[in-house]
Amino acid sequence: MLSGEAVADPNFANIVHDIALLNSLGVRLVLVHGSRPQIEERLQQKQIGTRLHHHLRVTDQDTLTCVIEASAIVRAEVEARLSLGLPNTPMAGSRIKVVSGNFVTAKPVGVLDGVDMAHTGQVRRLDSDAIRQQLDDGNIVLLSNLGYSPTGELFNIAAEDVATCTAAAVQAEKLILFGADQGVKDSSGQLRSELLTRKAERLVAQYLSSLQDSDKPHTELSRHLEAAVNACRSGVNRCHLISYKEDGALLGELFTRDGEGTMVLQESYEKLRQASIEDVGAVMELIQPLEQDGTLVRRSREVLENEIERFTLIERDGVVIGCAALYPFPEENMGELACVVVSAEYKGGSRGDKLLTAIEKQATDAGLEQLFVLTTKTAHWFVERGFSEHKVEQLPSEKKAIFNLQRNSKVFVKSL
Structure with a gap:
């Protein structure tokens, strides 16, 4: 969804280049454009006042004329930009x-609290089959903030409504909403790269309650966040809020792991899971730097293949970014916590603690009473999490028999 503000922004030309690139890669695209500022400009030129009710524009006949003119201008601008094929561009x-x-x-x-909203409308249905047919033919489908009735009338619809309903109707993988803001920020001003739908829903509800006795228009960010929530609730997997002012935001959001804006989704796309044989290559790649600097004992591919089911992984958007393993010694009611690794790009996000908690639960479920770890470089991290230093003699006999004296690892134990 491209708001009227996005189309008017100087960076719009760069956005179009990114859209063209996605199209060339075979990404099936539906573009929905708005035209709020363009409508306001025409209303001012004709000295027609803007009337809001329940945060919606009341679209009388004169206003509808301005809406149609503005929408036509924006549509022509988008089509012209997408038709540009000049050399050296x-x-x-x-x-x-x-x-x-x-x-x-x-x-x-219809009539809201006694006010006739006239030509202000909402989506009744989408011809999703026709849209899909155009996408199958390799075309980009361009929709506006106008809708048509079976009686031949035109209605002014919020672009967010069109975008949300269309995304749900065509079962889109993603809904991307361009706004002035980079995304949703927390109380400290830090950008939230990911937001679960239930949290986004609470934020929208809090904002709407603050406007209960006001007829001010909703902020753009609140409209986009509400649209993202509605789309996710309607089956769209992921919604992205990004800035139309930032060159490359679209590609950065889609093709980098942390993105450039805020992604709203039903469940976290970073998850803990047990490893399988298909994960051997990913785990080897993850632990290799620490094997090279001596932090971890080297493991051959054959060893990893035999032991991979002992590993718990953190997976982020299909990429393994953390791992830890549990080796039980049931005779002594002890378990070894081994190979705790988080990718250097993702340190500082409590992922190590998540892995430790998962391993502790596995050990407890298996009836183990203590967890031990051998380490040469990360003793403080384990001490801060309840481990205390012990002697090698206190290790399980099987582990003690293969203890590597040359590494001179320290032994830390935690009671469960």
């Missing part, structure tokens, strides 16, 4: 086909 030689049409059937909002 990122779109040189591109042949993008853009298709618009009456894909959106609208219905009137």
Whole structure:
């Protein structure tokens, strides 16, 4: 979804280049554009006042004329940009086909608390089959903030409503919302790269309750966050809030692990799981730097293949970024915590603690009473988490028999 503000922004040309690149990669794209500032500009030119009710624009006949004009101008601008194929530009030689049409059937909002909203509408249904057919043909589908009724009327619809309903109707993998803000920030001003739907829903509810006795228009960020929540609740896997002011934000959000904005999703895409034989290569790649600097004992691929099911992994968007292993010694009611590793890119996010908690639960479930670890360089980390130093003689006999004196590892034990 591209708001009218996004289309008017100087960075829009760069956004179009990124859209063209995605199209060339075979990504199936539906673009929904708004036209709020363009509508306001035409209303001011014609000296027509803006009337809001329940945070919605009341669209009388004169206002509808301005809405149609503004939407047509924005649509033409988007189509023109996507048609650009000049030499020495990122779109040189591109042949993008853009298709618009009456894909959106609208219905009137009607009368709200005694106020006739006139031509203000909402989505009634989407011709999802026709949209999919255009996508199958390699076309980009362009939708506006206008909807059409079976009686031939036009309705002014919020672009967020069109985008959300369309994403759900075509079972989109992602809904991407361009706004002025980079995304959602916490109380300290830090960008939230990920937000679960239930948390986003609470934030929207808190904001709306603060406007209960006001008829001010909702902020752009609140509209986008609410749209993301509605889309996720309607089956869209992920929604992304990114800035139209930032060059490369679209590609950065899609093709880097942490993205450039805020992703709203039903469940965290960073999860703990047990390893399987398919994970051997990923674990080897993860632990190799620590084997090279002597922090970890080297493990051959054959050893890892035999022991991989002892490993617990942290997976982030399909990539293994952390691991830890549990080796039980049931005769002594002890377990060894080994190979605790978090990728250097993701340290500082309590992931090591998550791995430790998972291993402790596994050990407890197995009836073990103590957890021990051998370490040469990370003693303080374990001490801070309840481990205390013990002598080698207190290790299980099987482990003691293969203890490597040359490494001179320290032994730390924690009671469970």
